[in-house]
Every structure is written in C-alpha cells, then in structure tokens.
Amino acid sequence: MIESRSKTTVAPRQRQLSLAVHLRDDATMDNFLALPQAQPLLDALQLQMQPDGEAVIYLYGPPGTGKSHLLQACCHVAGAETLYLPLAQLREYPPSEVLQGVERLDRVCLDDIHTVLGDPDWEMALFNLYNSAQQRGSRLLLAADAPPRALPVALADLRSRLSWGIVYQLLEGDDDDKSAILQFRAMRRGLSLSPGVASFIVSRAPRAMEQLLAVLDTLDEASLAEQRALSIPFVKHALGW
Secondary structure, three states, rough: OOOOOOOOOOHHHHHHHOOOOOOOOOOOHOOOOOOOOHHHHHHHHHHHOOOOOOOOOEOOOOOOHHHHHHHHHHHHHOOEEEEEEEEHHHOOOOHHHHHHHHHHHHEEEEOOOHHOOOHHHHHHHHHHHHHHHHOOOHHHEEEEEEOHOOOOOOOOHHHHHHHEEEEEEOOOOOHHHHHHHHHHHHHHHHOOHHHHHHHHHHHHOOHHHHHHHHHHHHHHHHHHHHOOOHHHHHHHHHHHO
16 A cells, blocks of 8 residues: 555555555755755756646656655645655556556656666556646656666657656765765754764765765764764764774
C-alpha cells in the first residue's frame, strides 16, 4: 500500500500496492541549504504551482546532491495535492497501476526515472502520463541521474517528452560546500558545529553527502547522551577516529 502524508494524495487504485512510500519528515525546503548555484532551481520549484509556473521541471545529478530531498519537499508544501513516487522502489510493479489516475493531482514527483527506462511498459506509461498531465494541467517534477539526451530511452516519443520544460543540473558540492551543509543541518538540530570541526569531519568521513549526514546523526545522539559539545576530541571519541 502506498501511504501518504496529509499534503499528499494517492489515486484509488494505488492503494492496492503493497509497498509503503513515506516522505521523510526532514525533507523540507526549510531544511535544504540553498547554495548559490541551486537558487534558480529553488525559485522555479516554488513558482511551479503558480499559473505561469513550469509544467515540467527535470533535475539530474549524482547521488547525494539533493534530488530526492527536493522532490519530497515539494510534497510537503501546503495547498496542493501532490504525490511522490520513487520509481527505483516501484519498478517491479505494473506501471499501469502505479501511475493510474495520478494526472488528476496538482503535481506528480517522479524520482529515479532512469531506473525504469528500457522497459516498454514503463516507457509507454510515462509517455501517456506526459500527455494526460499536459491536458489536465498537472505539473511534473522529475529526477534522474543524467540529462534527458543521455538517458537510455527506446521510445522516441518519450525521449522528446523528457526534453520538455526546463532542465537543471545539481552538482556535487566541494568540501567547503559539504562543511556548510553540515553546519546548516547541525544548526537546524540545535547543535553548535564550528567551521573547524565541520571541516575536520568532512576530511575524515566518507565523501558522499548521505554518509556525512549519517555521521551527523551519530554525533547528535552521542552529544545528547554524553551532554558534550561537538569538539574535535569529542568527534574522535564518538566516531572512534
């Protein structure tokens, strides 16, 4: 069964699916650090539901650049019926069931669309969704690991649809960007993380942003349990470095 939060609507037939899809509570716009290069995208996402907003927005970039966060954040925004579908988790389900009726919603957010391409049934279902969404005025927000022209699409008509709208690339930040994100997320948790300690963590921890945030989870729990500030000696102690 696909479960929805209060701001997300699920088409009736989708309730037959056995896989639960949840929005992360922390995947909100307020919890996303808008680096300068991402600001035009954030502006476009906030305006998408306006009458003159973009009908289709397409995001691409490597893992850990915030694509899933942004798609889910758009489903946390009040005032619109929206749906988040992580296709990497749903690709084994019949696309006719997964996508049935979703064009009636205000916005449909499809994550990891590259994982279903090459499957004729999924490609045709996505093509039909583009057409029906255009007719009904439903907005589409898509995310993949590559730009539309580089996707392994067999259906030529779908390839042309994937190039509709605007395309944004999300880049993996450098070490300074990752340190800034760690400090921002720590501040959101009520933790004090100095630039020096943040840089130390980035220099020693796994480089992927998702893993860095998992390190912050560990430090948050350890800091609360031991009632200690996030200093370099404490970080070494808590992480066994």
